[in-house]
Amino acid sequence: MSPSGEQGFFHLELYSRGKMDDLKKLYKAILEGNAKVSAEETAQALEAGVDPITIIEGTMIPAMDEVGRLFECQDYFVPELLLSGRAMKAAMQLLRPLLAKGGVQPAGRVVIGTVKGDLHDIGKNLVGSMLEGGGFEVTDLGTDVSSDRFIAAIRETNADIVCLSALLTVTMPAMKTTIEALESAGVRNKVKVLVGGAPVTSQYAREIGADGYGENATAAVALARELGKAP
Amino acid sequence: MNSLARVRTVLAGGIPDRVPVCLHNFMLAVREAGARMEDYRTNPEVIARVHLQAVEKYQHDCIMVDTDTTMLAEALGAGSECAPNEPGRIVQPALRSLDEVDRLKVINPETDGRIPALLEAVRLMSKQVGGEIAIRGNADQAAFALACLVRGIEDFLMELAEQPDDPRIAQLMEICHLSHLAVHRALAKAGAHLTSLGDSLAGPDVISPRMFNRFARPYEERLVKDLAADGIFVVIHICGDTSKILDMLAEYGPCGFELDYKTDAVKAKQTTGMHHVLFGNIDPSGVLAQGTVEQVQEATRKLISVWKPGGRFILNAGCVLPSTTPSENIRALIEMVKECGVYD
Numbered sequence: 001m002s003p004s005g006e007q008g009f010f011h012l013e014l015y016s017r018g019k020m021d022d023l024k025k026l027y028k029a030i031l032e033g034n035a036k037v038s039a040e041e042t043a044q045a046l047e048a049g050v051d052p053i054t055i056i057e058g059t060m061i062p063a064m065d066e067v068g069r070l071f072e073c074q075d076y077f078v079p080e081l082l083l084s085g086r087a088m089k090a091a092m093q094l095l096r097p098l099l100a101k102g103g104v105q106p107a108g109r110v111v112i113g114t115v116k117g118d119l120h121d122i123g124k125n126l127v128g129s130m131l132e133g134g135g136f137e138v139t140d141l142g143t144d145v146s147s148d149r150f151i152a153a154i155r156e157t158n159a160d161i162v163c164l165s166a167l168l169t170v171t172m173p174a175m176k177t178t179i180e181a182l183e184s185a186g187v188r189n190k191v192k193v194l195v196g197g198a199p200v201t202s203q204y205a206r207e208i209g210a211d212g213y214g215e216n217a218t219a220a221v222a223l224a225r226e227l228g229k230a231p
Numbered sequence: 232m233n234s235l236a237r238v239r240t241v242l243a244g245g246i247p248d249r250v251p252v253c254l255h256n257f258m259l260a261v262r263e264a265g266a267r268m269e270d271y272r273t274n275p276e277v278i279a280r281v282h283l284q285a286v287e288k289y290q291h292d293c294i295m296v297d298t299d300t301t302m303l304a305e306a307l308g309a310g311s312e313c314a315p316n317e318p319g320r321i322v323q324p325a326l327r328s329l330d331e332v333d334r335l336k337v338i339n340p341e342t343d344g345r346i347p348a349l350l351e352a353v354r355l356m357s358k359q360v361g362g363e364i365a366i367r368g369n370a371d372q373a374a375f376a377l378a379c380l381v382r383g384i385e386d387f388l389m390e391l392a393e394q395p396d397d398p399r400i401a402q403l404m405e406i407c408h409l410s411h412l413a414v415h416r417a418l419a420k421a422g423a424h425l426t427s428l429g430d431s432l433a434g435p436d437v438i439s440p441r442m443f444n445r446f447a448r449p450y451e452e453r454l455v456k457d458l459a460a461d462g463i464f465v466v467i468h469i470c471g472d473t474s475k476i477l478d479m480l481a482e483y484g485p486c487g488f489e490l491d492y493k494t495d496a497v498k499a500k501q502t503t504g505m506h507h508v509l510f511g512n513i514d515p516s517g518v519l520a521q522g523t524v525e526q527v528q529e530a531t532r533k534l535i536s537v538w539k540p541g542g543r544f545i546l547n548a549g550c551v552l553p554s555t556t557p558s559e560n561i562r563a564l565i566e567m568v569k570e571c572g573v574y575d
Contacts, residue, residue: 169553199516
């Protein structure tokens with residue numbers, strides 16, 4: 001399918017009337033999943049003196065929000081999410097060093113990984129990518145991640161949110177043991193725990209004491225934003 | 232009416248004595264038989280033993296012989312790994328780029344990878360129970376999902392969206408299709424009464440109906456047609472919610488559809504269920520593995536009430552049963568069929 005549904009263009013028109021007119025090409029590149037143009041436009045904007053935060057908050061996050069919306073209403077599917085995620089990352093690659101230098105705070109700090117014993121990563125990668133596109137700083141620990149590695153990463157990054165993924169029913173209990181390990185290590189109160197993956201249900205999330213369950217990547221972003229607001 | 236006759240009656244569009252049951256249970260069967268997944272993957276005696284023990288225990292009508300979703304991709308050169316007692320997973324695609332597609336060759340099921348073990352297992356089971364119980368040989372992934380695994384899922388999905396007309400994509404899909412087709416034929420020759428496939432990544436949970444129509448449907452339809460010409464009945468399984476592509480599936484030639492639990496059962500009956508055999512579609516994880524006996528009974532009763540009328544229905548889980556599924560839940564499913572699945 002074309003990566004630009006009618007609704008995408010409609011939104012783009014509205015957006016282009018806004019004050020960030022010069023960044024509309026970047027918005028369009030992310031929406032259409034064009035990594036090359038995304039990087040070029042970001043480089044040009046930086047050269048023209050646009051503040052990195054303005055690029056991220058004014059253009060990239062709205063673009064990825066629109067990607068998420070198009071996914072929700074099934075105009076976009078996984079290939080389009082992957083392309084937009086890649087385009088977003090191409091821009092972020094140029095912006096990240098500048099953010100670090102400027103001491104800019106992200107929307108939240110997320111540690112994400114597939115739990116111990118589970119090697120699946122596509123869903124987890126999509127969630128990580130959409131969270132990054134939503135303005136979060138994402139530390140991806142990969143697959144088969146032990147409780148100890150989650151705990152170390154939470155301490156190291158001062159994370160606000162931990163996302164646990166599992167695709168297998170047999171590895172779902174590792175979500176529970178990871179949460180228990182966070183408690184034992186004294187870091188459970190510092191983070192919100194989100195869980196997801198094909199066999200996981202909201203009921204299971206409640207049973208194991210997680211703070212939330214996201215059915216897909218866009219739900220995870222909404223949840224992270226919601227929980228990020230909580231005291 | 233024995234189990235085989237019951238299943239054959241349904242496949243032929245007739246009305247059996249009761250709704251037959253097929254179990255997509257290889258992970259559960261391996262655990263219950265005390266076997267190791269590592270042995271099950273490669274040893275035909277182990278494959279046959281775990282399924283025969285399971286059918287002895289649950290008395291289902293159709294054995295589904297399946298090893299994992301990596302058997303064909305491995306035979307085409309992809310690298311896999313497994314955590315202990317887990318099915319395999321592809322970690323290294325066979326092709327680093329589409330430029331390498333010329334290296335691929337159509338596989339020979341009788342000699343390549345782990346496929347000979349699966350074929351031998353079907354022969355062993357066919358000898359022992361083939362006259363009474365239906366054997367469904369699963370030919371692993373169909374062209375679309377197989378091409379994703381061979382090329383790397385994320386890269387291939389992006390290539391399909393960015394360069395759909397690239398002739399190397401068509402070349403890859405063709406090799407995957409012919410390799411997969413050969414496995415169906417070999418399974419039937421080994422004694423499988425019906426065959427099946429997973430096109431796991433072809434559903435709307437992953438790709439658009441438009442991409443499905445262009446890159447998955449043509450190969451699935453060709454397969455159904457070619458196998459029908461050989462007298463082989465094939466069941467197509469697509470993971471996730473397939474409600475949005477049911478109308479397209481309804482246009483296929485005679486075959487079965489195993490629909491995942493997320494698919495709208497009523498719509499399925501009104502579309503594909505009119506002329507095709509429906510397999511499924513109880514939630515394997517939320518209901519059968521994690522639910523109570525009462526929840527299994529309720530879900531099974533409800534599905535039977537929708538899919539039983541007019542026949543063309545074989546009860547199964549919507550996808551593979553987790554190894555942790557309690558045996559009392561499987562028994563509850565079977566008992567409910569005996570209670571509500573009988574035809575007058």
